[in-house]
Amino acid sequence: MTLLERDREKFQEGREEGKKEAARALLDLLDDETIVSRIGLPLEEVKALRKE
DSSP states (O other), X not given: XXXXXXXHHHHHHHHHHHHHHHHXXXXXXXXXXXXXXXXXXXXXXXXXXXXX
């Protein structure tokens, strides 16, 4: 793996974690479908976050 590939992978991991953090912040305000449409996470992930 090149440094560029590693950096891209880390960047993508950071984006996904940011989406999860944003979704967690909205769990008590919005329904799952709205979070999915606004944040872009799969419905299964939003449901899993709600169970945490």
